[in-house]
Amino acid sequence: MAESEFIVEMRHITKRFPGIVANDDVSIAIKKGEIFAVLGENGAGKSTLVSMLFGMYEPDEGEIYIRGKFERINSPRYATSLSIGMVHQHFRLVSNYTIAENIILGLEPEKKFLGIFPYIDIKKANRDIAELSERYGLKVNPEDIIENVNVATCQRVEILKMLYREAEILIFDEPTAVLTPQEIEAFLKILQNLREHGKTIILITHKLKEIKAVADRCAILNRGKLISILDVKTSSTDDMAKMMVGREISFTTPKVPANFGKVILSVENMSVKNITGLDAVKDVSFEIRSGEVFAVAGVSGNGQNELADAIAGLLKPSGGKIILNGQDITNSSVRKRIEAGVAYIPEDRHNVGLVLDFPLRDNFPLRRYYSSKFSHRGVINEAEFDDYGKRLESEYDIRSSQGGATITRSMSGGNQQKAIIAREIDMQTPLIIFMQPTRGLDAGAVMNVHRQIVAERDRGAAVLLISLDLDEIYDCADTIAVIFNGRINKISPASELSVEDAGLYMMGVGKSA
Numbered sequence: 001m002a003e004s005e006f007i008v009e010m011r012h013i014t015k016r017f018p019g020i021v022a023n024d025d026v027s028i029a030i031k032k033g034e035i036f037a038v039l040g041e042n043g044a045g046k047s048t049l050v051s052m053l054f055g056m057y058e059p060d061e062g063e064i065y066i067r068g069k070f071e072r073i074n075s076p077r078y079a080t081s082l083s084i085g086m087v088h089q090h091f092r093l094v095s096n097y098t099i100a101e102n103i104i105l106g107l108e109p110e111k112k113f114l115g116i117f118p119y120i121d122i123k124k125a126n127r128d129i130a131e132l133s134e135r136y137g138l139k140v141n142p143e144d145i146i147e148n149v150n151v152a153t154c155q156r157v158e159i160l161k162m163l164y165r166e167a168e169i170l171i172f173d174e175p176t177a178v179l180t181p182q183e184i185e186a187f188l189k190i191l192q193n194l195r196e197h198g199k200t201i202i203l204i205t206h207k208l209k210e211i212k213a214v215a216d217r218c219a220i221l222n223r224g225k226l227i228s229i230l231d232v233k234t235s236s237t238d239d240m241a242k243m244m245v246g247r248e249i250s251f252t253t254p255k256v257p258a259n260f261g262k263v264i265l266s267v268e269n270m271s272v273k274n275i276t277g278l279d280a281v282k283d284v285s286f287e288i289r290s291g292e293v294f295a296v297a298g299v300s301g302n303g304q305n306e307l308a309d310a311i312a313g314l315l316k317p318s319g320g321k322i323i324l325n326g327q328d329i330t331n332s333s334v335r336k337r338i339e340a341g342v343a344y345i346p347e348d349r350h351n352v353g354l355v356l357d358f359p360l361r362d363n364f365p366l367r368r369y370y371s372s373k374f375s376h377r378g379v380i381n382e383a384e385f386d387d388y389g390k391r392l393e394s395e396y397d398i399r400s401s402q403g404g405a406t407i408t409r410s411m412s413g414g415n416q417q418k419a420i421i422a423r424e425i426d427m428q429t430p431l432i433i434f435m436q437p438t439r440g441l442d443a444g445a446v447m448n449v450h451r452q453i454v455a456e457r458d459r460g461a462a463v464l465l466i467s468l469d470l471d472e473i474y475d476c477a478d479t480i481a482v483i484f485n486g487r488i489n490k491i492s493p494a495s496e497l498s499v500e501d502a503g504l505y506m507m508g509v510g511k512s513a
Contacts, residue, residue: 006068007032007200008053008169013062015048020401022048024224025062035191035201037211037232039244040221041442042414043399046204049221050171053202054086055079066169085162086171090350091154093146099153100125100142103161132163137193150301152183159190170194171202174413174440176210182299188214206244206414206442208237220244245444253450256458258478261290264430264462265311270320272306280306282486283320288462288479290430293453295465295477295494299506303486304466305347308435311464312344313337314352325430338367343424343432347439353420354408361389361404364423396422397448413440425452432456433464438472450475470499484508 008030015023022045030036040046051057053064055073064071066082073079076086093102104125129142138156146154155175162170172191176184191201191214203215211218211232218235220227220243227243265288272281280303288294298304309315311322313334322330324340332340346352354363365374365385374384389404398418400406408416417440424432434453438446453476457463467473473480473494480497482490482505490497490505 005032006030007066008202009065009068010049010053011063011065013049013052013059013064015045015052015057016060017401019403021224023052023059023221026221026224026226027062028219028226028229030200030202031216032200033195033198034216035195035203035214037203037205037215037218038221039206039208039211039218039240041206041223041245042418042440042445043223043412044221044244044442045224046206046221047173047412050086050173050202050204053079053169054084054171080165080167083166083168084171085165085167085169086173087155087158087162087175088173091158093154093157095145095147097146098142099140099144099146099149099157099160100129102146102157103129103142103164129160129164132160136160136163136197137190138163152179152186155179155187156190159194168198169200169202171204173204174206175203176205176207184210208240208443211240212237222246241443244442253447253454253475255454258293258457259291260478261460263287264290264325265464266321266323267311268321268323270307270310270322271318272303272310272315273318274306279318280486281310281317284483284486284488285320286481286488286491288431288464290460290462291457292479293457293463293465293477294479294481295467295473296481296483296488297467297470297473297502297506298483300468302483304435304483307483308344308346308433308464308466312342312346312433314346338427338429341430343367343427343429345420345424345432345434345437347436349413349416349420354416356407356409358408359404360393360398360400360406360408360411360419361385363408363419364389364392367423367427392419392422392426397445398422414442414445417441418445421449421452425456428459429461431462431464433466435466436468437465438467438469446472470502473502474499482506 006029010026010028013023013026026049038046038049048057052059055075055078058074064073071082126142133140138160140153140156176187179187188210195201205211215232217229218232218240219229220240222244267284267286270281270284271279274280296304306315310317313332317330321328324342327340329337329340350356362385365388368374374381386404393403396418399415400411421437438449441449453463453465465476477494480492480494480502481488482502484506485508
């Protein structure tokens with residue numbers, strides 16, 4: 001039999017879960033040495049499809065061929081034996097192990113002491129990892145502890161885990177969701193380098209710019225169905241976006257001129273320490289008015305998380321004041337802040353935003369479950385929980401397999417994010433904090449969130465938007481503050497600050513503010 005020109009073929013794949021068909025008769029074929037992108041909305045079935053290739057699920061119908069041979073891939077271990085590797089959206093690393101220890105886990109090189117007693121040859125592992133990282137342009141220090149390195153380094157470790165196991169087919173599931181713009185640029189170069197080394201890349205994403213930058217071909221999924229397979233070079237982002245969501249998408253948010261009112265939030269000389277006790281936010285002051293989107297721009301790790309957490313009440317400032325509508329809330333509890341009118345979409349949706357093992361419907365009233373709307377004399381009103389959940393699911397297009405009964409952990413990351421945004425916006429508070437609100441969302445959902453941000457501003461809320469995405473900031477902001485090394489070094493009307501100047505301030509080299 002002639003060797004197939006395709007290294008991976010998935011033929012007529014169907015996968016069902018309770019209440020939903022995740023993949024509906026999908027067929028794709030991937031050539032050796034290409035970057036093949038899988039594009040689709042949140043919940044379109046992208047991750048489910050590639051998870052079957054890695055043995056995390058088995059298809060209900062259809063067949064998978066690797067290098068022209070039919071394979072029943074029933075476990076990640078078997079997938080690894082076929083030289084298939086996968087980097088998941090949420091990294092799977094042991095935080096108190098070194099980089100080398102994480103990479104060799106399960107394949108530890110052994111020596112024998114006195115020719116009898118086996119022990120792990122960590123020196124050899126460190127040498128091997130250093131050599132491997134050098135060869136593929138993925139420089140890491142094998143002896144660094146995972147909990148002490150940044151997100152981009154963790155991603156490199158995940159890639160090196162695959163390469164150490166001699167993977168030829170590399171699957172990346174939403175690999176740039178947690179990276180800064182600079183880290184994304186570096187990561188795309190890594191993908192191109194891997195392709196040059198003969199690796200086959202499967203890239204699951206909803207970011208059209210990234211697909212245009214590196215992919216050869218692109219499969220588009222919509223609600224589990226394969227819509228088309230396109231040659232990326234000859235396809236426009238507008239066409240891809242339209243196929244992905246089934247309608248035209250505008251990439252700019254319509255805005256009327258802002259109508260600023262009174263000061264809602266005043267932050268006065270605030271400093272905040274991080275978990276290591278160092279100053280992450282240093283003597284920061286600003287005001288946000290009613291009807292204003294005040295955006296904080298900066299490279300990741302410059303104090304944005306601590307700034308947002310301190311205003312929301314998750315961290316206690318080490319100095320300064322937080323004033324909301326004339327009321328000092330610096331030392332108020334989280335509940336008191338909610339009741340005073342603070343809504344918060346946090347960056348960490350899993351650990352801060354949701355209770356993942358609760359049903360979806362129980363996550364919606366988390367801020368207000370004790371109020372008379374949802375309970376009476378300490379007894380939960382189950383019918384109100386159900387009705388409230390159904391309304392938010394419908395209004396915010398939150399997709400799940402079993403509606404409000406769906407366990408939140410089982411939902412796609414994008415739909416989890418939509419649930420948090422729905423809950424916080426629906427409280428109609430005078431102050432709403434959006435921290436990385438569109439991380440992990442598809443193009444259509446991103447534009448919906450931008451419209452919601454502007455709608456909040458137009459109803460008279462003070463909006464604090466913190467984002468690593470300058471396109472997002474310029475699409476939504478009335479006022480831009482740039483943070484560098486924990487200090488705000490520039491505050492300007494958005495119309496008066498160029499993207500180039502904002503970038504310079506973000507790197508700490510802008511003109512004197």
